[in-house]
Amino acid sequence: MNKTLLDKLWEIHLVAELDSGKSLLYVDKHLIHEVTSPLAFEGIKENNLEVWNPSSHFSVADHNVPTDNNIQVDDNESIMQVETLKRNSYCNNIKYFGVKTQEHGIVHVISPELGITQPGICIVCGDSHTSTHGAFGSLAFGIGTSDIEQVLATQTVSIRKPKSMLVDISGDLGSRVYAKDLALYLIREIGSSGGKGYAIEFQGNLINSISLEARMTICNMAIEAGAQISLIAPDNKAINYLKGRKYAPNSDYWEHAVNFWNTLYSDTNAVFDKTIKLDVESLEPMTTWGTNLDSVVSIGENIPKINDIDKTTREQFVHAVSYMGLQPGQKIKGIKIDKAFIGSCTNSRLEDLREAAKIVVGKKVKKHVEALVVPGSEYTKIMAENEGLHHIFTDAGFSWRNPGCSMCLGMNSDRLQPGQRCASSSNRNFEGRQGRGGRTHLMSPAMVAAAAIEGEIVDVREL
């Protein structure tokens, strides 16, 4: 046997090879949110089609819901989008996880928590960060709205099989160095489009040693390296994580499912199209200085100087530095921030909140900084509150919010004002991503916490 995990998962879901060279894959679970789905439902209606298997779809409003109880939604378009999702779900017999219920949250956070995400299934969503679910060994990828329509009507997607890339990670992460730092490091090594056309499988002793939460952070960020799909073979940790979850296999099927899950790994002789080896032993906390993921630096470094930049891209470099309000050659440490955001589908899980709380405990957010924690789901929020984490954050001056995508993309009122600078645990530092004119520095939740307290970007290990 010499199949990769990707080969195995592809085979399990292959309905037909299409003339276009694409594969018609069977979709087991489909996650729906309010922004990318309305037109897919409209298309179904227009074409007189029916939803093939309603019980395979799950919907939740996460992108533009408010996270602050005190904020009245006065944005009619957002209200309309959420109402449309509700109506589309109801009319098509699709399970809808309502705002303020215990099941509500960011789509990529709630699906694993509810046990909808499982090894060996094909799971899609109209959201690029669907790669997150690959942390459980599911074949998971983001799709467009036209694809959503196809999934609703036929339970299939048409997709070209990617090449396979193995990223083998050895070493141990140092104190206060996290999966997020590793993800940023990988992107720095292979480039923000280095994973394009590949499904990345992560292996190695580091991957074995870390939690599912940390694995999800890594798989989530694979798309920022250009890879639509990322995978980690399920192990006992993944299996134990799922046991007893609401939508996970029940006791009648549990053993049967586990036996199947245990077959999901790349064979020893499997050949990958590309292999990358990374050692994280001396990895430092990482962040970004610019407006795309090709601007990753470690905390001790400086922004590049103009002479370090390839002549053909100097103009873009100058633009990025100026947009960010920084100087070429400037030190990363000491850059003043205005906002601090702990949240997003990358880093809003219980482990993330715990690590950030460890940094925050007994300290105060710097006066000029507005800091917020947005748990990824209501369930995470409750778990965190049971541990008293919310008190640690609010005592320090953080605002403790309701779940949602929030300031990762600023579709609700959580956004940066022009020129404001944010230390953010999210996944994209694009121009305007967190609000028009906003400036984003990506980092781990612990690094964000440290920046909030010091009022500037610091090395969390020195706090």
Next chain:
Amino acid sequence: MKTKEIKKIIQGITASIDQDNIDTDMIIPKDYIKGVSSKKLGKHLFSYLRYNKNNTPNNDFVLNDPIFSQSKILLCGRNFGCGSSREHAVWSLKDYGIEAIIAPSFAEIFYQNSIRNFLLLATVDQKTYKNLVTYVKSGQLLKIDISKSLIITNEFLTTFYLREADKEFLLNGEDELTIALKHKIHIKKFEDKHKKHYPWIFLEEIT
């Protein structure tokens, strides 16, 4: 929703945005993806670049230059369309009147969304890209012949890359959903077998 046809020859003014990593947030900012319709998104294309904060046109942006405002072709840097999967990016480009994009490379999900919506993405090498940037500067027309994979100018001819299957797909005009629907019987058969092997996937809520 989709115009299921593409012109075999695309000819028009070409606007160049000589920048790498133009992401879908830039193509259509978050403020304009809240609608429940794909229509009229063209006016918001590149909104943060096209308009100043007070909503007046930014005169430095290429599409606000009268020579380029009617562009049918865009010429952009590497990794065009990276980031969010929002298909709104493609809809806004098409609604504006863009029929083809030429770039050294495109991000994966954007690529798939574009082809599905019959928007031509022509990949060229970096050198050709730079030559074209220089050529179109003063508003010269480009002509793209899809079936021959050619970009034609008054001065030179150059080829572009488009996967043969995607070319077929664009010229054939049959959308992915229609193709999938033809496989309904296969899908049903597959599903029955899949259910037998993995029955737990089909269980509903377990309490």
